Amino acid sequence: METLYSVTVGILTACSIFLILRGRSFPVVVGITMLSYAVNLFLFSTGRLTIDGAPILGTSDSYADPLPQALVLTAIVIGFAMTAYSIILAVRTRGEVGTDEVSDSNSEDNR
Amino acid sequence: MWQQHLAILPILIPLFTALLQLLPWGDRPQPKRRAIGLAASILTLVASAFLVIEVNSQEMLVYLLGNWDAPFGIVLMVDKLSAMMMLLTAILALPVLVYGCYSEDNLGSHFHALFQFQIMGIMGAFATGDLFNLFVFFEVLLISSYALLMHGGGKFRVRATLHYVLLNLLGSALFLISVGTLYGVTGTLNMADMAVKIQALSGDQAMIAKAGSLMLLVVFGLKAALLPLHFWLPQAYSTTSGVIAALFAIMTKVGIYSIIRVYTLIFGADANELALVAHDWLWVMGLLTMLAGAIGILAARDLRLMVAYLVVISVGTILTAYSLFSTQTTGAALFYLIHSTFITSALFLLADVMAFERGKTASRIVSGKKMANHSTYAVMFLVAAIAVIGLPPLSGFVSKLMILESASANGHNFWLWGAIIGATFIMLVAVTRAGSKMIWHTLSGKPSEQSAPLGKRIALASLLLVSLVITLFAHPIQQYTQSVADQLERTEDYPKWVLKAPEVSDE
Amino acid sequence: MAGTELWLTIVTVTGLITMLVGAYFALLKHDLKGLLAFSTVSHLGLICMLLGIGTQAAVIAAMFHIINHACFKAALFMTAGIIDHESGTRDMRKLQGLMGLMPLTATLAMVVAASMAGIPPFNGFISKELFLDQTAQQHLFGGLSWFIPVLATVGAALSVAYSIRFIHDVFFNGEYKELPKKPHDPPRMMSAPVALLALLCIVIGLAPMPIVSEILNSAVTAVTHSQTEVKLSLWHGFNIPLLMSAIAVVAGILIYIARDQLFTFNRQFDGQDAKHNFERLVQKASDASSRLFDKLDTGSLQRYMAFVLISVIVILLPSLIDISAITGSSPQQSIDTVSMVGAIVLIGAAFGTATLHRNRFVMLMMLSVVGLMVSLAFAHFSAPDLAMTQLVVEVVSIILMILALFFMPQKTNRASSGHRVFRDIIIASFIGGIVATLNFAILTTPAESISDFFIANAKTGGGGTNVVNVILVDFRGFDTLGEITVLAIAAAGIHKLLNKLKPFMPSSDVDGRPWHRIKHPLMLTNVANLVLPMAMVVAAYIFLRGHNLPGGGFIAGLIAASAMILQYVANGVDWVKERFNVNYQSLMSIGVMIAALTGLGSWLFNKPFLTSWFTYLDWPVVGKWEFATALLFDLGVFLTVIGATMMILSNFGKMTTRHRPTHEGN
Incomplete structure (x- = not known):
């Protein structure tokens, strides 16, 4: 299970990084959003994986580590705020600059 | 009662101020927002000053949020370094805010609230003793900076902001991975507690923690603008409005602070297998950063860009000096940090008023028409240049000399000496060249009729004055930074202070 | 700073370099005054160096040399002035053989120039001897200290060379040639001061003690803060400094004789003066740096x-x-079917998002699958709160991105x-x-972690059974306060972005079809009106149970906000504005304020910020129910989330309507 989980997180991260390295703002923002999912899964798993152990007192014998869950919750909300800001900034940039490219227009980078 | 809650005041005052400023305030809200903002900034300054006085006698203030024992709850851990950085922020913020009140704040909405949120984030980052809480305050200061950086709008500014935002979002993701890794191995988030746990690690666990700690170095290096993570800075600082650039003089220092905090307290000399994991990297990256900054100021065709690269040089200088890991050098580097924050901030404002009065040539380093307040700016430029380059007798000279002197004992000093003296020479060449083109070789013809408001000039002058005051009080300030460095070195005291801090009991 | 080793070293080295560079340029100058100016620079370097060496004897030498230098240099400048005045030029390439025409000036000039060169018995000789003596005695550079006296001798030699040049080029060097004016010895008033200074040079040289010891004593005492006895004399016997002096004189003469080689050598560099060269060098360095930067930093x-x-x-x-x-040492758990299937879908969707990114709408759909699977993963691994939060955030984010896509290119064309x-x-x-x-x-x-504490104390210390929620609103409430602050700042920042936005506004969709005219479909309107009260009840329920069961302020806030957004979509901005005219910005600000004030409340009980308190109250109808200050804190979270989300979404949604966001907000 642990192998499956970490491989999944790794692949999710790699796909996000690939998107982050694109030359247009929209895929980059999507990549960052997806990376935040991967990071949340990573952070969450630092409390190790527990099935049927939701940290609600009185529902189980052994509880999952609640602290990473709380951290991830904070991270999700902050991530939401950041995603919202960056996507609208991307719109504004396109409005002002006229293109959504995030690299210098003459170089080979801008694909 | 105020004494007891002193540590948290510099965070709460800006928070409440910002929240108040978000409320509607009727037909002409701006004057009211300005008044609230200025009053609050003065209060923050007073609180921070008291904080410095307090830690000077008590060594450290530990504030248990929610009255939960460390390491379970979040603690504020205000030691001498934190208090110094907080006071530095508060002093810087006041003249910058005054400058902003001269209609800079009308260029876009929410200037005042965002300004206070920015201060809150910075203060929180300096005060907190919890690694995840540091992440939260980083986000507070980052999201505020995202919004402030594009203040005033415009093609280049918005584009630079987009780059800055996306790059820092990647940085935040890396931050979370590092925090997660460190929590996964140590099972704690409190920095002092983590320091204890790290000491006990060995074998593979230590290597995992090492990976986490080094990823953190990338994150902080990005904030501090260390090579090769510095590329966002020149673009962002040279395109944003002058007042924001001046405020952001403190932003790279948050990165530097975090590096000093984490790599002294948690991964410092006592961390056994993880002792001084980052210092070799810092040494190399710091020297290269100085080199990059020096090439940058030579290449710069615009005064604002040049000042941005001066910031890069200062980052390199501070971190290279810190990487030697001797208390004398760290103390000297902290003195230099204070000096460079104020002087680069003043230079950003100076570039701004000069650009305004020069009109079409703006801040480009070419001859332009005579400015309305030409002689004032000439004197200011001269003073600022002497200070920033590090010529006698101003603070730059004093602090560079202190770094050189303290580094003499160290084996690496040839490189550091070469780098600092070389960078100083290049700064001398580049800055005087800019000054002679922009100020001494003006085009003939009528001087500009646009004159920056007196208030702006006074705000700018008072920032420069701070630089002079630093020179005047070099000795007591040096003593303080030295005591900061001494305290930082006594890492074994931190867990004693933080983990044994008593809860407040019922009477 | 003076008195420290480093300071001294820097000053000494700087002085040494200045002395050598100044002397070298003095020799190269063809202009009399240029020669003297650079010689002055060189002598200042010498004085600076003496101060750097810093011993008492060195300070005495420095002070003495200042006096001597003043005598001979003033006289030389006046001489240069006289020559210029009389002949109409100061160019040593034109002047020659003036000895016969102005013998008095020539004699005086020879005296003072000899003093400058350090030839006995003039005063310059004494101070130069003292200087050479000091350089020979210092130990600033350990085993390498010898290079200082060597270079000092080189400097002295150069000084001899340019002194000879001053005399020989002007007054000898062949017969008089035609000049703009035919020179004569000047009127007595002009040569008198030179004569006086020349006399002084001789007198001080022969009898230094009675003339200058008094002045020197007081000056040195002031500088070094200690009483001293100055002892000066012309003759010290045969010693190292004398040897150095002798070498300098011989070498100086040789340098002067070989001066033409030196000029030729130097000519390859110029055409222009040094300042110009330096500027060109700087310009070159600057250009090179620019090119390097353009390569490195492409703005990409x-x-x-x-x-x-x-x-x-x-x-x-x-x-x-x-x-x-x-x-590590922990055993792995076995893989269950749900996890396997979930992982496969997640991986597939992630690859889909990455590879199909050029069709942006498809990419978003793939992303939403990823988000959904992440949410399921949280649910599967015992994190119901996370699953719910992830789900609602996911929905709102995707809505936002689809809205954004309206203003963005729908496709990336180039690969x-x-x-x-x-x-x-x-x-x-x-x-x-x-x-x-x-x-x-x-x-x-x-x-191994601190978490056991939270599980043990959630109920007894925090008053709730949902440990995650108790951590959020109590143990680590400060994080949550920071988090909702971030949300509020983001909302304000987004408003700031939007109210100056000139959006790129397409009139038709990607395939060229114009947008549909019908604004508010009836079906949707009905559903929305029905959903709103229901959603509010659900939100209230989720909010209240949050402390004990999965839920809480954040999720409740997002649910309420989503239902309200539906109203905008279904009924339009005008309709909503008529019915509930809430200022979202104020709502959000008040929300954070409630949370922060709850924290501040504990100050009244002399407790730190955010200290919680709870009790059990008997409520009508529901019966015994817990009341915790944490609930108040969570209410702040709830309001902030509604305010911020609505501020973001409604402002963004309004971009396409006539209700564009304004500077102040609504």
């Missing part, structure tokens, strides 16, 4: 991102390689070059590999 975000990621790889790889076995894709895949795989490695290593390491 892609490149910056790559730098960050490559830094991570380079810095982390060594420590990861050092890990001997990434499998990246194969070479670049390859590079990016390598970087991405490395980072993915690093993250997976760390993740696996941690998952298989036995856990």
Whole structure:
């Protein structure tokens, strides 16, 4: 299970990084959003994986580590705020600059 | 009662101020927002000053949020370094805010609230003793900076902001991975507690923690603008409005602070297998950063860009000096940090008023028409240049000399000496060249009729004055930074202070 | 700072360099005054060097040399002035053979120039001897200290050379040639001061003690803060300084004789003066730096991102390689079907998002599948709160992105070059590999953490059974306060972005079909009106139970906000504005304020910020129910989330309507 989980997180991260390295703002923002999912899964798993152990007192014998869950919750909300800001900034940039490219227009980078 | 809650005041005052400023305030809200903002900034300054006085006698203030024992709850851990950085922020913020009140704040909405949120984030980052809480305050200061950086709008500014935002979002993701890794191995988030746990690690666990700690170095290096993570800075600082650039003089220092905090307290000399994991990297990256900054100021065709690269040089200088890991050098580097924050901030404002009065040539380093307040700016430029380059007798000279002197004992000093003296020479060449083109070789013809408001000039002058005051009080300030460095070195005291801090009991 | 070793070294070296460079340029100058000016620079360097050496004798020498220098240099400048006045030029290439025409001036000039060159019995000789003596005695550079006296002798030799040049070029060097004016000895009033100074040079040289000891004593006492006895004399016997002086004189003469070679050598550099050369050099350096920068820093975000990621790889790889076995001591759990299927879908959707990114709508759909699977993963691994939060955030984010897509190009047309894709895949795989490695290593390491405290104290100390919620609103409430602050700042920042936005507004969809005219479909309107009260009840329920069961302020707030957004979509901005005219910005600000004030409340009881308190109250109808200050805190969260989300979404949604966001907000 642990192998499956970490491989999944790794692949999710790699796909996000690939998107982050694109030359247009929209895929980059999507990549960052997806990376935040991967990071949340990573952070969450630092409390190790527990099935049927939701940290609600009185529902189980052994509880999952609640602290990473709380951290991830904070991270999700902050991530939401950041995603919202960056996507609208991307719109504004396109409005002002006229293109959504995030690299210098003459170089080979801008694909 | 105020004494007891002193540590948290510099965070709460800006928070409440910002929240108040978000409320509607009727037909002409701006004057009211300005008044609230200025009053609050003065209060923050007073609180921070008291904080410095307090830690000077008590060594450290530990504030248990929610009255939960460390390491379970979040603690504020205000030691001498934190208090110094907080006071530095508060002093810087006041003249910058005054400058902003001269209609800079009308260029876009929410200037005042965002300004206070920015201060809150910075203060929180300096005060907190919890690694995840540091992440939260980083986000507070980052999201505020995202919004402030594009203040005033415009093609280049918005584009630079987009780059800055996306790059820092990647940085935040890396931050979370590092925090997660460190929590996964140590099972704690409190920095002092983590320091204890790290000491006990060995074998593979230590290597995992090492990976986490080094990823953190990338994150902080990005904030501090260390090579090769510095590329966002020149673009962002040279395109944003002058007042924001001046405020952001403190932003790279948050990165530097975090590096000093984490790599002294948690991964410092006592961390056994993880002792001084980052210092070799810092040494190399710091020297290269100085080199990059020096090439940058030579290449710069615009005064604002040049000042941005001066910031890069200062980052390199501070971190290279810190990487030697001797208390004398760290103390000297902290003195230099204070000096460079104020002087680069003043230079950003100076570039701004000069650009305004020069009109079409703006801040480009070419001859332009005579400015309305030409002689004032000439004197200011001269003073600022002497200070920033590090010529006698101003603070730059004093602090560079202190770094050189303290580094003499160290084996690496040839490189550091070469780098600092070389960078100083290049700064001398580049800055005087800019000054002679922009100020001494003006085009003939009528001087500009646009004159920056007196208030702006006074705000700018008072920032420069701070630089002079630093020179005047070099000795007591040096003593303080030295005591900061001494305290930082006594890492074994931190867990004693933080983990044994008593809860407040019922009477 | 003076008195420290470093200071002295810097000053000494600077002085030495100044002395040599000044003397060299003095020799090269063809202009009399130019020669004297650079010679002055050189002598200042010498004085500076003496101060740097810093011994008492050195300070005395420095003070004495200042006096001597003043005498001979003033006289020489006046001489140069006289020559210029009489002959109409100061160019040594034109002047020659003036000895016969102005013998008095020539004699006086020879005296003072000899003093400058340090020839006995004039005063310059004494101070130069003292100087050479000091350089021979210092030990600033340990075993390398000898280079100072050697270079000092070189400086002295240069000084002899240019002094000879001053005399020989002007007054001798062949017969008089035609000049703009025919020179004569000047009127007595003009030569008198020179004569006086020349006399002084001789007198001080012959009898230094009675004339200058008094002045020197007081000056040196002031500088060194200690009483001293100055002893000066012309003759010290045969010693090292005298030898150095002799070498300097001989070498100076030789340099002067060979001066033509020197001029030829130097001519290859110029045509212009040094200042010009320096400026050109700086310009060149600056241009080169610019070119280097244009190469390095292309203004490309892609490149910056790559730098960050490559830094991570380079810095982390060594420590990861050092890990001997990434499998820790914990046994692995077995894989169940749900996890397997979930993982496969998640991986598929992730690949889909990455590969189909050029059709942006498809990419978003893939992303939403990823988000959904992440939410399910949280649910599967015992994190119901996370699952719910992830789900609602996911919904709102995707809505936002679809809205944004309206203003963005729907497709990326050009494809990246194969070479670049390859590079990016390598970087991405490395980072993915690093993250997976760390993740696996941690998952298989036995856990040891502070969390037991939270489980043990949630009920007794925090008054709730949902431990995650208690951590959020109590144990780590400060994080949550920061988090809702971030949300509020983001909302304000987004408003700031939007109210100056000139959006790129398409009139038709991507395939050229115009947008539909019908604004508010009836069906949707009815559903929305029905959903709103229901959603509010659900939100209230989720909010209230949050302390004990999965839920809480954040999720409740997002649910309420979603229902309200539906009203905008279904009924339009005008309709909503008529019915509930809430200022979202104020709502959000008040929300954070409630949370912060709840924290502040504990100050009244002399407790730190955010200290919680709870009790059990008998409520009508519901019966005994817990009341905790944490609930008040969570109410703040709830209001902030509604305010911020509505501020973001409604402002963004309004971009296409006539209700554009304004500077002040609504």
